[in-house]
Amino acid sequence: MARSGEQWWRDAVIYQVYPRSWADSDGDGIGDLPGITARLPHLADLGVDAVWLSPFYTSPQHDAGYDVADYRDVDPVFGDLADFDTLTSRAHELGLRVIVDIVPNHSSHEHPWFRAALASTPGSPERARYIFRDGRGDGTLPPNNWQSLFGGPAWTRATEPDGSPGQWYLHLFDTTQPDFDWTNPEVRAELEDVLRFWLDRGVDGFRIDVAHGLVKADGLPDSEFDQYTEPTALAPMWDQPGVHDIYRSWRTITDSYAVEGQDADRILCAEAWVLPAEALARYVRKDELHQSFNFEYLMTPWLAADQRATITHSLAQAEAVGAPQTWVLSNHDVVRHATRLGFPQTPGLERIDGIGTDDPQPDTAVGLRRSRAATAVMLALPGSAYLFQGEELGLPEATRLPDEARQDPTFARTQGASKGRDGCRVPVPWEADAPSYGFGPGDRSWLPQPAEYGPLAADRQRGAEGSTLELYRGLLRLRRELRLGRGRLAWLDGFPDDALAFTVTSPDGSVTVLANLGETPLALPEGSTILAASEPLELGATLTTDVTVWLTT
Numbered sequence: 089m090a091r092s093g094e095q096w097w098r099d100a101v102i103y104q105v106y107p108r109s110w111a112d113s114d115g116d117g118i119g120d121l122p123g124i125t126a127r128l129p130h131l132a133d134l135g136v137d138a139v140w141l142s143p144f145y146t147s148p149q150h151d152a153g154y155d156v157a158d159y160r161d162v163d164p165v166f167g168d169l170a171d172f173d174t175l176t177s178r179a180h181e182l183g184l185r186v187i188v189d190i191v192p193n194h195s196s197h198e199h200p201w202f203r204a205a206l207a208s209t210p211g212s213p214e215r216a217r218y219i220f221r222d223g224r225g226d227g228t229l230p231p232n233n234w235q236s237l238f239g240g241p242a243w244t245r246a247t248e249p250d251g252s253p254g255q256w257y258l259h260l261f262d263t264t265q266p267d268f269d270w271t272n273p274e275v276r277a278e279l280e281d282v283l284r285f286w287l288d289r290g291v292d293g294f295r296i297d298v299a300h301g302l303v304k305a306d307g308l309p310d311s312e313f314d315q316y317t318e319p320t321a322l323a324p325m326w327d328q329p330g331v332h333d334i335y336r337s338w339r340t341i342t343d344s345y346a347v348e349g350q351d352a353d354r355i356l357c358a359e360a361w362v363l364p365a366e367a368l369a370r371y372v373r374k375d376e377l378h379q380s381f382n383f384e385y386l387m388t389p390w391l392a393a394d395q396r397a398t399i400t401h402s403l404a405q406a407e408a409v410g411a412p413q414t415w416v417l418s419n420h421d422v423v424r425h426a427t428r429l430g431f432p433q434t435p436g437l438e439r440i441d442g443i444g445t446d447d448p449q450p451d452t453a454v455g456l457r458r459s460r461a462a463t464a465v466m467l468a469l470p471g472s473a474y475l476f477q478g479e480e481l482g483l484p485e486a487t488r489l490p491d492e493a494r495q496d497p498t499f500a501r502t503q504g505a506s507k508g509r510d511g512c513r514v515p516v517p518w519e520a521d522a523p524s525y526g527f528g529p530g531d532r533s534w535l536p537q538p539a540e541y542g543p544l545a546a547d548r549q550r551g552a553e554g555s556t557l558e559l560y561r562g563l564l565r566l567r568r569e570l571r572l573g574r575g576r577l578a579w580l581d582g583f584p585d586d587a588l589a590f591t592v593t594s595p596d597g598s599v600t601v602l603a604n605l606g607e608t609p610l611a612l613p614e615g616s617t618i619l620a621a622s623e624p625l626e627l628g629a630t631l632t633t634d635v636t637v638w639l640t641t
C-alpha cells in the first residue's frame with residue numbers, strides 16, 4: 089500500500105476482475121463473489137494495489153451485468169451483499185483496495201424505474217427519467233438517426249399501456265439498456281445516493297462506465313459524426329460540457345469520505361473514449377475525477393515512433409492538469425494484447441474487435457513475445473496501470489469460439505458482422521489438470537475454454553522461471569521498490585529509431601528501459617546490470633526483436 093497521505097491512486101496498479109469469468113465457487117459455470125474472495129491471494133502475491141470488479145449487481149445479464157436492474161444489490165448468480173462484504177474485508181486484510189463499477193448512463197429495462205416508465209404515459213414523471221420521444225413522421229420513424237454502439241438504431245419503439253405502438257426510447261447500447269435523462273434532478277440524486285451506498289460499504293472507488301455519454305446535446309440533433317477523425321465532442325451524445333458538472337459533484341462526495349491523517353482517498357476513474365487527449369484531460373482536472381483510462385495508449389501500435397509519441401503527449405496532458413496518467417493494454421471490451429500484437433502492426437488498424445474462425449489469425453508466438461515486451465514498457469511508466477485478468481498468464485484471445493457460444497449482444501445486433509467481445513471474456517485457467525482448468529469445481533464454463541489455455545494455467549506458471557506470471561510478479565515488485573509510478577521519464581538519445589530507450593527516476597531509485605522493436609539486435613549499454621527482461625537474457629547478450637529490458641546503468 090502507498091504510504092499515508094500520499095494519494096495511493098497516483099501510482100496504483102489496479103487489476104480488473106470480470107466476475108463472470110474469474111473464479112466460480114458453486115460450479116454453475118459462471119464466476120461469483122465467493123470465487124473471487126477465495127482467489128484474492130493470487131492478487132496479493134502478484135503484487136497489485138487494487139482490484140476493480142466489473143458489475144455484479146442485479147441484472148438480467150443482457151450485457152453481462154452492464155445492464156443494472158438494482159444498483160444496491162448483488163445478482164444471485166454472483167452471490168449476495170454478505171458475500172460482497174466478505175470479499176471487501178478479505179481484500180482489505182490482504183492490503184488490496186476494492187474498486188467497483190458504476191453504470192450511470194443507462195439502466196436495465198428491468199429496472200423498476202423503466203418498468204414504471206413503460207407502464208405510464210407520455211409526459212409523465214416516470215417517463216422523464218429516461219429519454220422518451222415521439223417518432224418522426226407518423227410516429228413510425230425513430231426520433232433521430234443515432235445508431236447503437238452495438239449495431240442497429242439507438243431507439244426502440246415502446247408499446248403504450250393500452251397496447252398501441254407508442255413513443256420511442258433512446259439506448260446508446262442494447263435495447264435492454266435505456267439511457268437515463270441526466271437533465272432530471274431525480275436521476276442525479278439517485279446515482280449520487282448509489283455512490284454513497286457503496287462508499288458506506290467500504291469500497292475504495294468507482295470505475296465510471298461510459299463516463300462521457302451521460303449528457304446529450306439539446307434537441308438530440310441528427311449526427312454524422314466520424315469517431316475516428318473528429319473530436320468526440322462534435323457528437324451530440326458524447327463528451328458534452330455538462331458531464332463535468334456531474335463529476336465535480338461526485339468528487340465532493342468521494343472527498344467527503346477522506347479520513348484525516350490516513351491515505352484513505354476514494355477514487356473515481358472515467359471510462360471515456362474521448363479525443364483529443366486535451367478533452368480527455370478535462371475529466372481529471374483537480375476538482376473532477378482522479379483518473380481516466382488512456383485508451384489512446386491501448387490503441388497505439390507496437391511501433392517505436394508511435395509508442396514514443398503517445399507516451400510523451402500522454403504524460404504532458406496529464407501533467408498539465410496535475411493528474412497521474414494511466415496505462416492500459418487489455419480489458420473486457422477489446423481483443424487481448426497477446427493476440428492484438430500478433431498481427432502486423434499498422435497505424436489505424438488496431439484489431440480491437442472480436443476475431444472469429446473465418447478471420448485472419450494472429451501469430452501467437454509473436455503476440456506473446458510482444459505483449460510481454462509491451463507490458464514491461466508499461467509497468468515502468470510513471471502513473472497508474474490497469475491490468476486485465478489473465479494477462480499475467482499471457483492468455484491469448486479465444487479467436488475460434490463457435491458462433492453458437494457467443495453471448496455479446498453486439499454479435500446478434502450486427503448479424504455476426506462484429507464477432508463481439510466474448511473472446512477476451514473466456515474463464516481464466518487456474519489449474520492445468522482440473523476440469524474447466526480449475527475455473528470452478530466442475531467442468532462448466534459459460535464460454536468454452538480453448539485447449540491452449542491449459543498449459544497457461546496459473547499453477548503451471550507459479551514459480552516457473554521465465555513464465556509470464558513470474559515476469560509480471562518480478563516487474564511489479566521492482567516497480568514498487570523503485571516507486572517507478574512516482575518517477576519522471578526522460579528519453580535517451582543515441583539509440584536506433586526503432587528502439588524505445590528511456591529512464592524513469594523516482595525519489596527511491598531509477599531504471600533504464602530499453603525495448604527493441606526493430607530487426608537489428610541491440611547492444612546493451614556497457615556496465616549495465618539487468619534488473620528484469622521480458623525474455624530470458626544472458627549477461628552480455630544483445631537485445632533481440634520485441635524484447636524489453638530494465639537496467640541499472
Ligand code: NOJ
Nearest residue numbers: 151154261297298420421
Ligand atoms: C462499457 C463497458 O465496458 C462495456 O462492457 C459495456 O458493454 C458498455 N459500456 C455499456 O455499458
